[in-house]
Amino acid sequence: MTAIAESPAPRVRAARRPSLVWLGVVPFLAFAFLFLLWPTLYIVVAAFRTPQGDWTLANVLGLFQKSILDAYWISIRISLASAALGCLIGLLVAWAVVLGGLPAWLRGPVMTFSGVASNFAGVPLAFAFLATLGRVGLVTILLRDWFGINIYAMGFNILSFWGLTLVYLFFQIPLMILIITPALDGLKREWREAAAILGASGAQYWRLVALPILFPSLLGCFALLFANSFGAVATAFALTGSSLSIVPILLFAQIRGDVLNDPHLGYALAFGMIVVTALANGLYVWLRLRAERWLK
Amino acid sequence: MTRAFAWIAFALGAIYFFLPLIGTVEFSLRMLRGQYSFEAYRRVLADPRFLDTLGYSVAMAVATIVFGVLLVVPTAFWVRLKMPRIRPLIEFITLLPLVIPAIVIVFGYIRLFNTSSILPLTGSAMGTNVLLMFGYATLALPYMYRAVDTGLRAIDVRTLTEAAQSLGAGWVTILARLILPNVLVAVLSGAFLTFAIVIGEFTMAALLNRPAFGPYMQLLGANRAYEPAALAVIAFAITWACMGLMQLVTRFQKHTRAQR
Amino acid sequence: MPFLEIARLEKSFGALRVVRDFNLAIEKGEFVSLLGPSGCGKTTVLRMVAGFEAPDSGTIRIDGQDVLGLRPNQRSIGMVFQAYALFPNLTVAQNVGFGLKVKGTGRAEMDARVDEMLRLIGLPDLGQRYPFQLSGGQQQRVALARALAPKPQVLLLDEPLSALDAKVRVSLRNEIRAIQRDLGITTLFVTHDQEEALSMSDRVVVMNGGLAEQVGDPHEIYNRPATRFVAQFVGTLNVLEAEVTDPAAGRVRLAGQEIALGRPLPPGRASLALRPEVVSLGPAPGRDLRLAGRIAEVHFLGSVIRMRVAVGSDHVSLDAFNRPDAPPPAVGEAVELSVSPRDLLVLEG
Numbered sequence A: 001m002t003a004i005a006e007s008p009a010p011r012v013r014a015a016r017r018p019s020l021v022w023l024g025v026v027p028f029l030a031f032a033f034l035f036l037l038w039p040t041l042y043i044v045v046a047a048f049r050t051p052q053g054d055w056t057l058a059n060v061l062g063l064f065q066k067s068i069l070d071a072y073w074i075s076i077r078i079s080l081a082s083a084a085l086g087c088l089i090g091l092l093v094a095w096a097v098v099l100g101g102l103p104a105w106l107r108g109p110v111m112t113f114s115g116v117a118s119n120f121a122g123v124p125l126a127f128a129f130l131a132t133l134g135r136v137g138l139v140t141i142l143l144r145d146w147f148g149i150n151i152y153a154m155g156f157n158i159l160s161f162w163g164l165t166l167v168y169l170f171f172q173i174p175l176m177i178l179i180i181t182p183a184l185d186g187l188k189r190e191w192r193e194a195a196a197i198l199g200a201s202g203a204q205y206w207r208l209v210a211l212p213i214l215f216p217s218l219l220g221c222f223a224l225l226f227a228n229s230f231g232a233v234a235t236a237f238a239l240t241g242s243s244l245s246i247v248p249i250l251l252f253a254q255i256r257g258d259v260l261n262d263p264h265l266g267y268a269l270a271f272g273m274i275v276v277t278a279l280a281n282g283l284y285v286w287l288r289l290r291a292e293r294w295l296k
Numbered sequence B: 001m002t003r004a005f006a007w008i009a010f011a012l013g014a015i016y017f018f019l020p021l022i023g024t025v026e027f028s029l030r031m032l033r034g035q036y037s038f039e040a041y042r043r044v045l046a047d048p049r050f051l052d053t054l055g056y057s058v059a060m061a062v063a064t065i066v067f068g069v070l071l072v073v074p075t076a077f078w079v080r081l082k083m084p085r086i087r088p089l090i091e092f093i094t095l096l097p098l099v100i101p102a103i104v105i106v107f108g109y110i111r112l113f114n115t116s117s118i119l120p121l122t123g124s125a126m127g128t129n130v131l132l133m134f135g136y137a138t139l140a141l142p143y144m145y146r147a148v149d150t151g152l153r154a155i156d157v158r159t160l161t162e163a164a165q166s167l168g169a170g171w172v173t174i175l176a177r178l179i180l181p182n183v184l185v186a187v188l189s190g191a192f193l194t195f196a197i198v199i200g201e202f203t204m205a206a207l208l209n210r211p212a213f214g215p216y217m218q219l220l221g222a223n224r225a226y227e228p229a230a231l232a233v234i235a236f237a238i239t240w241a242c243m244g245l246m247q248l249v250t251r252f253q254k255h256t257r258a259q260r
Numbered sequence C: 001m002p003f004l005e006i007a008r009l010e011k012s013f014g015a016l017r018v019v020r021d022f023n024l025a026i027e028k029g030e031f032v033s034l035l036g037p038s039g040c041g042k043t044t045v046l047r048m049v050a051g052f053e054a055p056d057s058g059t060i061r062i063d064g065q066d067v068l069g070l071r072p073n074q075r076s077i078g079m080v081f082q083a084y085a086l087f088p089n090l091t092v093a094q095n096v097g098f099g100l101k102v103k104g105t106g107r108a109e110m111d112a113r114v115d116e117m118l119r120l121i122g123l124p125d126l127g128q129r130y131p132f133q134l135s136g137g138q139q140q141r142v143a144l145a146r147a148l149a150p151k152p153q154v155l156l157l158d159e160p161l162s163a164l165d166a167k168v169r170v171s172l173r174n175e176i177r178a179i180q181r182d183l184g185i186t187t188l189f190v191t192h193d194q195e196e197a198l199s200m201s202d203r204v205v206v207m208n209g210g211l212a213e214q215v216g217d218p219h220e221i222y223n224r225p226a227t228r229f230v231a232q233f234v235g236t237l238n239v240l241e242a243e244v245t246d247p248a249a250g251r252v253r254l255a256g257q258e259i260a261l262g263r264p265l266p267p268g269r270a271s272l273a274l275r276p277e278v279v280s281l282g283p284a285p286g287r288d289l290r291l292a293g294r295i296a297e298v299h300f301l302g303s304v305i306r307m308r309v310a311v312g313s314d315h316v317s318l319d320a321f322n323r324p325d326a327p328p329p330a331v332g333e334a335v336e337l338s339v340s341p342r343d344l345l346v347l348e349g
Ligand SMILES: Nc1ncnc2c1ncn2[C@@H]1O[C@H](COP(=O)(O)OP(=O)(O)OP(=O)(O)O)[C@@H](O)[C@H]1O
Pocket: C013, C018, C036, C037, C038, C039, C040, C041, C042, C043, C044, C045, C192
């Protein structure tokens, strides 16, 4: 009897103050708005304003000059290449460790190392590669002295498209390993065995079952890796100073006031970066929705 | 067959990752002509700016971690307990820093919080420090939130909370005495990751003109030959220590789980 | 000649001998169950037949051909797993057609076969669904159809019903058996549920600790268990310790009573076993052996009343049918049990 009499009470209380529940997330939302959303929005809006505060398309149109378009293009290419190669190689290594029959104790160290290497981006990474593949770096010298291969005479340059891609892979591959491993763990042993017993070869299993199941994860990884290298400033800057024309470096120099002398072009540059990463992620979301008919 | 292929993939990966490390170590020892020595390390350590900037970055990292924990733990807890429906929104927000480049965010800071704005954080050194810390908290948000939320998933938040409430505990008590200890391992792993991110961060510190470790390394790299390699080795060791500690606490957690 | 022949199979994982000297010959079209407690090696035997594990020694022949050198995808075997083994990214029809597709079967033939299989399992309209849109029972039916679609020579099922709820489990096991009879496919079925094994199988293999303790048809396994383990694992069993007083005449002293079994016994002590259903309360025709006891527990289960009766220091469980006109006996009541000496099993070991 008492239970019946008491039961409506909490409901009334909950209904009387639903707004208080919101208070719990106000600090977080305020923080996110002030230090994440508002600054971003500010840049986006400013990209369409003149210094006097009028609306304009001039800033964005100003991006369409050869030097800037070239910078975007090389940035996108490096990001695409390092994301694609990072995904591919990271998937391979993760596969080798998780499913390839390597000793089980290898897994822990590989994961820890991936954690270290994926965070070893930035300035020290540039130093490491300069010390290794620079003109007097260890590998450069060993290749020259032992094998007679002079990579610099062959046109290698760490500040080139491939050079930078090679450097970026140092944090892209481990990141891929870290984020794809749970997905590989999610591949059930029964699926592989069911496929095998139904007559499928290993390749058929991967083509018809494993890769389609992994596809959404792979897409997500790709989008993340793309954004990861597209926004990377420190490594490139430490390698080259501001001499390499990729978008983040251009923007860095612009913010520092070194070049361009047109602050609103800076907003447009930043806006362009947001557009590119947003496009990459929008594409990901769209493809994922299409790919996931079979998911709940 | 499969295993041979797996070994090859693994070996190629290992070569790619170890060569630069070996190369860096070797290079950092080359400072004195014709012999290996720790001269580069000696000079780095003797440079007062090394300790100053490193100390500054460590302080920033600690501040970021404290702020991040205070921000993320109650939020993640509250969302799981009371507002599960807005979890997708919160998760979306926490993932944004992975998509919006840091340089864009800090560009926004510089324009938004300058001396002529309502919130003139960049007007004073202290204000800029605070702003930088907020920036770092933003960068670390995806990792911190993910770690804490995963930790909370492992415990039954609702039952624990209701049990505590029935014993008369208030919210602060619940958070500090019940939730935090239970997700401590998750928080710690998020904290080490945050530390690793903040300690070498370059873009935000450089653009906000703060004397942090990242810009110092860059400056040294532009002017010296061998010291940067020594710095890279030191930075790598710091990162490795963070990850090692993270692994250690995670393993410790598994241990205590198994014992229960 | 047996169709599936397993001989002297051995398998160890490290120091653990999981399968020991395992022998089994299955005729074409026969339905054989492996029954045993968890961890006894049932799955391991099945996986060696399928080709997922390599035996340390022994042979496996299918239709006279040694299959040990063949990979799983060359053995022409169908397999149904415990649960969740449908490919989540493929529709029901694509799942069922998978085996044909990887063989390069033509479109039309494949569609026809898939339709046929879906009708066979009674889900003709669900071809376009994805696995997550099916119930557990439906998923296992689709898994069965998928395994059967390429017309395998042998069907292996590893506890396919254990993840389902009780009702579905019973109806699906009848269905699986009907389909198996229909197609006349040689089948090896793994379960740890004795009721499942007894009700479905032509023959049952009772396994324990990697050994096949007994192979026989369900009636034989239940009524004439070869070892103490089989007797105790299959069905409920009352074990009474007795002292043999006259081995030649089969006289034993049991709970202070002298009784005659009417068949010779080994001298010393003997373990006598009784199924609950061969014991009656009070006198019964054909059950001339009498044991005095006292009711210790009464469980009213509806149609059946299960009682535990203290006989000396042992307990005997027995079942009586419910009778609407007579209340169940009370705890503490002195009763007399009657048994036929024929029904007393003498356990060795
Ligand atoms: N790959 C493996 N490595 C090591 N030990 C294993 C492996 N597979 C099985 N075992 C061990 O072999 C024994 C038999 O396992 P198996 O799976 O055959 O048992 P089972 O009879 O199918 O049991 P269940 O009814 O629980 O499925 C178990 O003790 C198990 O721990």
